[in-house]
Amino acid sequence: xxxxxxxxxxxxxxxxxxxxxxxxxxxxxxxxxxxxxxxxxxxxxxxxxxxxxxxxxxxxxxxxxxxxxxxxxxxxxxxxxxxxxxxxxxxxxxxxxxxxxxxxxxxxxxxxxxxxxxxxxxxxxxxxxxxxxxxxxxxxxxxxxxxxxxxxxxxxxxxxxxxxxxxxxxxxxxxxxxxxxxxxxxxxxxxxxxxxxxxxxxxxxxxxxxxxxxxxxxxxxxxxxxxxxxxxxxxxxxxxxxxxxxxxxxxxxxxxxxxxxxxxxxxxxxxxxxxxxxxxxxxxxxxxxxxxxxxxxxxxxxxxxxxxxxxxxxxxxxxxxxxxxxxxxxxxxxxxxxxxxxxxxxxxxxxxxxxxxxxxxxxxxxxxxxxxxxxxxxxxxxxxxxxxxxxxxxxxxxxxxxxxxxxxxxxxxxxxxxxxxxxxxxxxxxxxxxxxxxxxxxxxxxxxxxxxxxxxxxxxxxxxxxxxxxxxxxxxxxxxxxxxxxxxxxxxxxxxxxxxxxxxxxxxxxxxxxxxxxxxxxxxxxxxxxxxxxxxxxxxxxxxxxxxxxxxxxxxxxxxxxxxxxxxxxxxxxxxxxxxxxxxxxxxxxxxxxxxxxxxxxxxxxxxxxxxxxxxxxxxxxxxxxxxxxxxxxxxxxxxxxxxxx
Numbered sequence: 001x002x003x004x005x006x007x008x009x010x011x012x013x014x015x016x017x018x019x020x021x022x023x024x025x026x027x028x029x030x031x032x033x034x035x036x037x038x039x040x041x042x043x044x045x046x047x048x049x050x051x052x053x054x055x056x057x058x059x060x061x062x063x064x065x066x067x068x069x070x071x072x073x074x075x076x077x078x079x080x081x082x083x084x085x086x087x088x089x090x091x092x093x094x095x096x097x098x099x100x101x102x103x104x105x106x107x108x109x110x111x112x113x114x115x116x117x118x119x120x121x122x123x124x125x126x127x128x129x130x131x132x133x134x135x136x137x138x139x140x141x142x143x144x145x146x147x148x149x150x151x152x153x154x155x156x157x158x159x160x161x162x163x164x165x166x167x168x169x170x171x172x173x174x175x176x177x178x179x180x181x182x183x184x185x186x187x188x189x190x191x192x193x194x195x196x197x198x199x200x201x202x203x204x205x206x207x208x209x210x211x212x213x214x215x216x217x218x219x220x221x222x223x224x225x226x227x228x229x230x231x232x233x234x235x236x237x238x239x240x241x242x243x244x245x246x247x248x249x250x251x252x253x254x255x256x257x258x259x260x261x262x263x264x265x266x267x268x269x270x271x272x273x274x275x276x277x278x279x280x281x282x283x284x285x286x287x288x289x290x291x292x293x294x295x296x297x298x299x300x301x302x303x304x305x306x307x308x309x310x311x312x313x314x315x316x317x318x319x320x321x322x323x324x325x326x327x328x329x330x331x332x333x334x335x336x337x338x339x340x341x342x343x344x345x346x347x348x349x350x351x352x353x354x355x356x357x358x359x360x361x362x363x364x365x366x367x368x369x370x371x372x373x374x375x376x377x378x379x380x381x382x383x384x385x386x387x388x389x390x391x392x393x394x395x396x397x398x399x400x401x402x403x404x405x406x407x408x409x410x411x412x413x414x415x416x417x418x419x420x421x422x423x424x425x426x427x428x429x430x431x432x433x434x435x436x437x438x439x440x441x442x443x444x445x446x447x448x449x450x451x452x453x454x455x456x457x458x459x460x461x462x463x464x465x466x467x468x469x470x471x472x473x474x475x476x477x478x479x480x481x482x483x484x485x486x487x488x489x490x491x492x493x494x495x496x497x498x499x500x501x502x503x504x505x506x507x508x509x510x511x512x513x514x515x516x517x518x519x520x521x522x523x524x525x526x527x528x529x530x531x532x533x534x535x536x537x538x539x540x541x542x543x544x545x546x547x548x549x550x551x552x553x554x555x556x557x558x559x560x561x562x563x564x565x566x567x568x569x570x571x572x573x574x575x576x577x578x579x580x581x582x583x584x585x586x587x588x589x590x591x592x593x594x595x596x597x598x599x600x601x602x603x604x605x606x607x608x609x610x611x612x613x614x615x616x617x618x619x620x621x622x623x624x625x626x627x628x629x630x631x632x633x634x635x636x637x638x639x640x641x642x643x644x645x646x
Contacts, residue, residue, distance in 0.1 A: 012355060018055075025051040025189070028063055031615040032476050039063045040193050041186050048074070050140050050186040066193060067225045073101050077315075078138065078188045079128075079197050079223040080106035085179035086127035087112075087219075096181070097157045097216050104233060105197075105222035109205055111157060112526040116217055121199040124219070128197065135192040140185055143171050151180065157207065158182050188351035196230040196494040197223040239474050240613055245526035246373040252531055252589060253540075254522075255374065263371045265519060270539035273569070274525075277433040277537050278361055278518055281636070282408065289404055291357040291385060296337030297445055298361060307492055308336040313461045317364045330363040334384040335511065339493040342507075346499040352507065353393050353601040357385040359518070369433055374523030381518040388495070394508055398466075398483055400442045401512045405468055405481045408514050412525065413638050414470040416478070418450050421465045422460035428462050428488045438464045462488040465511075472528040480521060484511035532590040532612060536633045541569045543586040544607075547598035549574045555602045559595065559622060566626050568633070587612060593629070 004020040006574070015386060024044070028035035028051075028217070042063040043050050046617070048070065055061070080099030087094060089112055097109030106194040110116070116124075131279075136493060143151065148171045152158040161182055164170060174183045176191065190546055199221040207213035208360040212558060224230040241247075241572040249255045254271035257264070267275060283293065305311045305318070310332065319330040331337065338356050347354075363379045371377055389397050420441055423434045439462055445452050452466075468481035486509040489495075515521035535541050544560050544602050546552035571591075573582050586594045595607040600619065607625060610617040 006055055007344075009058075009060045010057070011060075011062050013406065020056055021054040023052050023054055024049055024061065024063060027055075027061065029208045030521040035063065038065045040066050040071050040188050040417045043070070048186045048321065050138075050207050053140055053186070057156070067580060069070070072223075072225055073184055074178040075194055075225070076101045076106045076223045077185075078191070079194055079221060081138075081174065081176055081179070081181055081183070081187065082128050082131050082191055082194065083108045083124070083177055083199070083219060083221060084181060085131055086124050088262070088627050089131075090124065090127055093154065095155060095157050099181075104224075105200070105220065107218050109207065109218050111207075111214070111216050116202055116219065118202060118455070121202070121219075125197075125199050128199075131177075132191045132194050133140045134177070135190050137190050138187045139175045141173050141175055147173055148173065148182065151272065152182060180590060191509045195225055196227045197221055197440050198230065198234075221464065233550060240476075240527075243474070243527040243530045245375070245523040248526050248531040249373070249523075255540075262368065263366060263375055263376075263380075264460075265374060271522070273539040274522060274537050275518060275535070278381075278515065278521070280372070282514060283359075284361070285404060285407065286355075286357050286385070286562060289355065289400060291355040293357050293359075294333070294338065294341055295336055295358060296341070296360060298363075299323075299328045299330050300336065302329055303487060304336050305329050308339070308489065309462065309492060310336070313544060314424060317366070319363050319365060330361070332362050332364045334362065335359040335360050335384060335386060335489060335509075336493075338384075338386040339489055339509075341493055342386075343493060347388075347507075349390060349497055349499045349505075351499060352388060352390050353397055354388040355385060355397075356388070356478045357383070360384055363564075374519045374526075377517075377519055380520065382473045383513055383515045383518060387512060388490075388497075388498075388507045389510060390505075391508060394440050394485065395444050395447075396483065398485070398511055399448065401483045401510065402444070402450070402466070405483075405514050409468070409470060411636050412446070412528070414472070414528075416471065416481075417469045418445065418452040418456075419455045419458075419479075420445065420452050421455040421460075421467055421470060423464065424457050424459050424461060426461050427459070429491070433487045434464065437487060441483070441485055460484055460486075461570055462486045463511075470524070472524060473530070474527075476522050476527075478520075480516040480524070481514050482511070482516065485509075486511055529588075533592075534638050535592045536636045536638065537628065538590075538592050539569065540571045541629070541633070542571070542593045543589075543591045544570060544594060544595045544597065545579065545586070546574060547579060547596065551599075552602055559597065559607060562622065562626065568626070568629060581609070596623070621635075 005017045006020050006022065007015055008018050009015045024039065025036060026041040028039040039051060041051055042061055044055055044059045044061050050089050062557050066072065066075060084099055091112055091114065095111035097111065099106060099108035148162055149159065149175065152162065162171070172184060173180050174185060174187055199219060201220050203218050204215045207216050210326040218606065222230065222233060224233060252270060253268050255268055256266045258266060263374050277438050314332060321328055341356065342354065360382050362382050364377055366376055387397050422438055427434060445466065463484050463486040464484050465484035467479050467520060469477045469479050471477055489509055490506045495507055497507055499505045542563055546556040560570050560572045583594060590612055592612050596610065596611040597607060601607055606619050606621050608617050609625060
């Protein structure tokens, strides 16, 4: 009797018959020994499989090597098991929780009497390295529930996890030498495939994220396909720490926080200068694009938020208060206020489009654990705009909004990616209108030739949106700008305009933000520039330092006065401190230009110029310096150094 066969289809479209029960490893070996050697796992009919798991039916398969994104993820999962095995070897019968994969690495939650310290991590790493060197085979085993309960009878946390596995799901464990763990997998074929790892830190974590449960010890680690990639990662981490906006915000005196207003930033003089520059910059651009700037109240009646739909979709994130026995809410966004302004007077089709913009302060309740400097706050300034259009104007207005966003981001040197977010589960309105809105957004992106990704189900509850993700100097992605198409709010607020036939017709609303949140955008800029802002944004653009306060005071005061007259933000340092100390302090504050004045400069009516980050200096005429710096500021150049000092 001949053995049954299965038909295996490969990514290139080729097909081949194999004996039923064949494994991915055997399939790889049948193609080439080198493919078998480098393969670590695969996918079978859309499900990830271990290399040695049997295939019992016709399948489409794909093999993963360790360098693939899936291969790295599987390696990180196996690294968590190796960590747990090392803990068991070193500390005996501890209770193990879960060990999932996270960005760049893994962790494992452990319940044990003794406390693991940072000093213990090197010892655990050595044991993990030993397990990897032992090249222990990793085997998937299917068990009955009774067998699994018996196996984990001394592991209360594993028994709890076992109870939560659906009855129709197969229970699997993975054996790794003497170590066995409850796990769905998949895993590497053996421990030797783990290439580069390091344990990073320890924290406490509630079991299963529930504050009613006990706190476990959580050990974190990272793992990569090569040592070079791991070194690159730690370089990135070091660079990110240097650029941390909370650290630089404190050092450069940009902003502060207080327990009297948790999650609500206080802007110091230097930070407010940057905020003002950002607003002035965008305000001028919006004026060129014919926006009308408005201002709406911070607090409005609860019934307005019920009418807009925010009450049903957003009330958990809103702040409420009572005034004259009526309930009011601090606005979490500006949209409803702009709807009221549009509705306040009779509108004609000739007026449209109406581009209404606001730098509006909004309040949103965020959990305290989610707060993160300026990147996640409870009150922020939203550079919001709502464009009221006729249907025939939709695509042109979206195009103009995207061009405005592009102009702003190019000014800061940001590259960006575009994402089209479609209808969510809790959408308002008809499917037909949603389809129409999504098609309009997609058509504009295609006509502009912009590459984009579809983000299924992530649209706002009132309409689909285009989200812009900028990349900072160390290639981190941040979602900031957005363009959203909305057929719902005009319906809810009964907005109309009079068309050519003298009939009342609904407008369509385009929601648009460029910075998104000025506060968050500032946090991103601080980290993007590492605190060394281009001169047009710098709170102090020039620092003037005399060699001698008594001898050169009159001339440095004249230099300072001239710079102020030209609109340059200048600071004069005439403290009784050593010259070298003053220069170092100005460099620490990342001031773009230091002007030092001594006898030669007084005699020649010049200044000794030292740009930030440069060792050399250059004597230049004051008038020449002012002319060049004004040009850099006016052009919003990203390069402060108009002077090449080598």
